[in-house]
Amino acid sequence: MTITLYAWATPNGRKISVALEEMELPYTVRPINIGNKEQFQQEFLSISPNNKIPAIVDPQGPDGQPISVFESGAILLYLGEKTGKFLPQSLRDRVPVLEWLMWQMGGFGPMPGQVHHFAALQSESERQYGLKRFSAETRRLYAVLDTRLGKTEYVAGDLSVADFAILGWAWRHERHKVDLADYPNVQRWYQTMFARPAVQRGFDVKLD
CATH class of the missing domain: 3.40.30.10 (Glutaredoxin)
Incomplete structure (x- = not known):
């Protein structure tokens, strides 16, 4: 069905x-x-x-x-x-999937989403204030992800729902004013993900 x-x-x-x-x-x-x-x-x-x-x-x-x-x-x-x-069956293997899924839900989504919002504002002063505030946090989150992906192929070890969650937002990196070349591990992961037919x-x- x-x-x-x-x-x-x-x-x-x-x-x-x-x-x-x-x-x-x-x-x-x-x-x-x-x-x-x-x-x-x-x-x-x-x-x-x-x-x-x-x-x-x-x-x-x-x-x-x-x-x-x-x-x-x-x-x-x-x-x-x-x-x-x-989604791993064992609790030990499931924990990193849950961690990185919650990381995306709590940060790598809300913060880039604010960049989208402020970038579209007409008021120059409001736009610059918002972009400065939320762009810095967005770049910090990309750096966290880059560090993680320097240690493992996928964010939680094996391919998992956490990768799908994070990819949805990394897909909009240009809107985030982020060059993936500045985060080589993220760039490698991003290319690996998009090489998958599904x-x-x-x-x-x-x-x-």
Whole structure:
């Protein structure tokens, strides 16, 4: 049975399309045009009460009944549990996946997202203030990631849902005013990820 992905062409939407492709799960896309405020429609709010994309509906949930899941991190963990892929079974091996997934959710997403916001402002003074504040933190996060990837091929050791989560935001590095050449380990990982056919399919699928 086919999962329905409610998404738009954003970093958080791409996390899930990549994961679905890598996990070889059948799915269909229901675009939610956030520019037209479709995320506030009651039909979508019944699935995602925080009025944010992405969300999924899986007609074949854990008990054989339909289930909806919102918040990209929760969706990745659900899909990893459902398939047994990209989410280690042992607690010791799972911990770094959870650490780096939470790192993305708490920092490497909110901070670059602020760069997107302030870069689009018309007020020069507000734009410069915001870019100075959040660009510095964004670059610090890239440096943290670069250090980590200097020690391991993927962020949590083996390929995992944490890589899919982080890739969705690293994909927007140009908007973050970040040159990946300044972070060679991130650049190597980024190229490795995009060399994967399923990742390419996840980014090619039309979400808008």
